[in-house]
Amino acid sequence: MERAENISISGWPSARAGDQSRVPARAFAAILIMSALVSAGLASWLPLQLSIVTVFLFAGPHNWLEARYFLMRLPARFGRSRNFYLVAFAGIGLLTLAYISLPALYYTRVWSGANWRNAIAGWNTLMILWIAALVLMRGKQKAQGDWFWALPVAFALCAFNWLYPEMFSLAIVYVHPLVALWFLDRHLRRNRPEWLRTYRRCLILLPFLLAGMLWQLSRTAPLQDDNGLFWRITQHAGADLLPDVSSHLLVSTHVFLEMLHYGVWIVALPLIGATGAIWNIRTIPIANHSRGFPKLIGAFLIFGLLAVLTLWVGFSANYTLTRDVYFAVAMAHVLAEAPFLLRMM
Amino acid sequence: MKRTLILLVTLGALLASAIFAFGDIPRPKPTPAAPKARLYSSLIVTSDAKASEARLIISEGTLKSLQDDMANRGKGSLGQQIMHSSTRTIMAGLFMFLAVSFAGVWFARSGKQRSHKAIAAVFLVALVLGLATVIVRANAGPPGFVRWRNLPEALKAGKETEGGVDIEVVPGDEDLKLIIPLRTK
Numbered sequence: 001m002e003r004a005e006n007i008s009i010s011g012w013p014s015a016r017a018g019d020q021s022r023v024p025a026r027a028f029a030a031i032l033i034m035s036a037l038v039s040a041g042l043a044s045w046l047p048l049q050l051s052i053v054t055v056f057l058f059a060g061p062h063n064w065l066e067a068r069y070f071l072m073r074l075p076a077r078f079g080r081s082r083n084f085y086l087v088a089f090a091g092i093g094l095l096t097l098a099y100i101s102l103p104a105l106y107y108t109r110v111w112s113g114a115n116w117r118n119a120i121a122g123w124n125t126l127m128i129l130w131i132a133a134l135v136l137m138r139g140k141q142k143a144q145g146d147w148f149w150a151l152p153v154a155f156a157l158c159a160f161n162w163l164y165p166e167m168f169s170l171a172i173v174y175v176h177p178l179v180a181l182w183f184l185d186r187h188l189r190r191n192r193p194e195w196l197r198t199y200r201r202c203l204i205l206l207p208f209l210l211a212g213m214l215w216q217l218s219r220t221a222p223l224q225d226d227n228g229l230f231w232r233i234t235q236h237a238g239a240d241l242l243p244d245v246s247s248h249l250l251v252s253t254h255v256f257l258e259m260l261h262y263g264v265w266i267v268a269l270p271l272i273g274a275t276g277a278i279w280n281i282r283t284i285p286i287a288n289h290s291r292g293f294p295k296l297i298g299a300f301l302i303f304g305l306l307a308v309l310t311l312w313v314g315f316s317a318n319y320t321l322t323r324d325v326y327f328a329v330a331m332a333h334v335l336a337e338a339p340f341l342l343r344m345m
Numbered sequence: 346m347k348r349t350l351i352l353l354v355t356l357g358a359l360l361a362s363a364i365f366a367f368g369d370i371p372r373p374k375p376t377p378a379a380p381k382a383r384l385y386s387s388l389i390v391t392s393d394a395k396a397s398e399a400r401l402i403i404s405e406g407t408l409k410s411l412q413d414d415m416a417n418r419g420k421g422s423l424g425q426q427i428m429h430s431s432t433r434t435i436m437a438g439l440f441m442f443l444a445v446s447f448a449g450v451w452f453a454r455s456g457k458q459r460s461h462k463a464i465a466a467v468f469l470v471a472l473v474l475g476l477a478t479v480i481v482r483a484n485a486g487p488p489g490f491v492r493w494r495n496l497p498e499a500l501k502a503g504k505e506t507e508g509g510v511d512i513e514v515v516p517g518d519e520d521l522k523l524i525i526p527l528r529t530k
Contacts, residue, residue, distance in 0.1 A: 118432055125436075148451050155444035162437035 025198040032202045035263055040209045043256035044216060047248060048223060051233050051255045056315045058262040059326055060308035063333050066265050067304055068278060070340050071297060076289035081343075084137045088339035091130040096332040098123055103328060121165035124172075125158050131338050138342045170238045172334070174254065177261035179337050181206075184264050186344040192272055210253065217249035229320045236327070388510035390525070392500050401521060411512065490526035497527075 042050055078085050102119060105111035132154035139147025161168040181203065188196045225231040225239070225247065234240075237250040270278060281287040287297040314322035386407055393400075452463060492508030499506045 115432075121433060121436065125440075146451075146455060148447075148454055152444045152448035152451055155440045155447060159437045159440035159444055162433045162440060165433070 025195050028195050029198045029202050032199070033205060036202075036205060036209060036260065039259040039263070040213060040256050043252045043259060044213055047251040047255050048230055048233055051251060051258075052229070052319065054255065054259060054262060055323060055326070056312070056319070058266060059330070060311040062262050062265040063330065064301075064304045064308050065270060065278070066333055066336075068284075068301065069265070069269060070336060071284045071286065071300075073340055073343060074284075074286050076285040076292055081141065084134065084141070084339070084343075087130070087133055087137065091134070092332060092335045092339075095123070095127055095130065095335055096329075098126070099331045100328050117165050120169055121162050124161045124165060124168050127335070128154050128157050128161065134339055134342055138345065142345075166241050170241055173236065173238070174257060176334050176337075177257035179341065180261045180264035182341060183337070183344070184268055186341070187269060187272065190344075195272075209256075213252055213256065214249065217252055218246055220246050220248040222247040223251060229323075232320060232323065386510055386512055387507060389505055389507045390496060390500070391505040392503055394503070407512075411514065490528055493525050493527055496525060 075081065102111075102116075102123070106116075132150045135147055135150035135154075139145070139150070157168075185196070185199065185203075188199050222239070223230065223234055225234040234247045234251055237247065237254040238245075239247040239250055242250065281294055281298050281301065284297055286292050287294040311322065311326060314325070455463070489509045493506065496506045
């Protein structure tokens with residue numbers, strides 16, 4: 001045994017090579033910082049143009065990759081997590097349906113839009129309580145820690161939401177892109193722990209970049225939103241709710257965060273997290289399992305690709321309408337992030 | 346699970362009982378709407394011995410602010426919107442009550458040491474907020490009427506007097522009116 005301990009592993013460099021990352025942590029940090037700086041610079045320089053281009057190019061593909069990533073994290077058998085996934089999927093379905101129904105009912109003149117603030121606040125409340133239920137359910141599965149704190153936090157958020165329903169919805173718009181960074185953190189912790197420290201140090205740069213954008217753009221003239229599309233983009237970023245804040249700053253900040261979001265889902269996670277080629281469905285447990293559904297999963301992914309192509313065609317034909325429809329339907333992927341992020345904790 | 350269900354049913358019954366309590370509350374008397382200050386600006390009052398008419402000089406910036414305010418008159422401020430929505434106020438109050446209650450339950454459930462730390466943190470935050478409030482109030486400066494105290498003497502001497510002014514837009518077509526807060530000693 002002693003001799004076994006004294007055996008030098010330097011004689012087998014190839015045996016360790018597979019365990020080490022090809023990209024060193026410094027190069028990883030350099031890529032992250034450069035990407036963040038370029039994104040912030042471009043978003044500050046051409047916010048409206050970049051918003052149009054990034055949504056056109058990356059909205060569909062990032063949703064497809066996100067869906068594929070979630071499928072990879074879905075267990076082949078739910079086991080004792082069955083109730084968790086039941087609540088998760090029921091919540092995603094019902095909340096998305098309700099979210100799409102509100103504008104649909106308004107445009108079909110079934111609903112006049114009266115008390116729309118209350119309707120938004122009601123939807124936000126359901127979403128908060130759904131997430132709180134998931135947190136509590138996840139907490140029960142964890143041996144350590146008391147996750148009961150989720151309830152007072154959820155109720156406090158509900159209270160804020162009823163006071164300022166539109167502000168709460170706007171907060172979701174800005175917070176959602178940051179969730180991708182949390183996913184990357186959890187994924188690095190599992191798959192590339194040697195990069196985690198570097199990654200977290202790089203995250204410190206983010207508030208400084210945002211502060212820099214605030215400093216540079218807070219006194220800039222508002223963006224010219226004289227056409228329907230530009231107006232929609234500035235409204236989406238909260239120009240109507242925050243009239244004293246430059247719309248240039250709002251749109252730039254939102255575009256910057258969206259670029260980080262797309263970068264994580266389209267570039268970072270597939271590169272570091274892929275256990276094989278993205279077109280290989282055998283890397284998905286629910287498809288690879290002996291009692292799995294490979295055909296169903298394959299069909300779902302092909303349907304997803306067709307949806308991405310349809311989105312591109314739609315953007316080319318009528319960008320404004322497609323963008324509106326996309327951001328309504330895309331609520332499903334915002335909601336889906338909650339249960340899968342909780343599963344990684 | 347059973348305990349949670351009983352708790353939820355009890356809570357539901359408690360909330361439902363509020364309907365009966367609400368039935369005993371008389372309708373509030375309608376109060377006449379007071380004209381609301383629309384814009385705060387600075388006002389200089391001066392005399393001119395050569396002028397034949399009194400003149401009111403308004404800068405383009407102030408006029409534009411007034412026009413914007415008139416355009417948004419129906420909307421009201423965020424605070425006003427909340428005050429005028431009883432449903433949202435009730436719901437926010439209810440959720441605040443639940444948040445504080447469940448936070449208390451959480452403290453009670455947590456370990457002693459953690460509770461002490463959390464309570465200390467809450468006190469620290471309250472202390473910081475309290476101190477900040479004191480500092481902000483201390484910097485608020487004297488009340489507005491102090492600046493207008495010497496207006497009669499200044500007018501007689503042909504000097505300028507500068508102070509704050511709330512510009513109000515009221516319904517109707519009455520003449521312009523300037524109210525100076527002069528206090529009798």
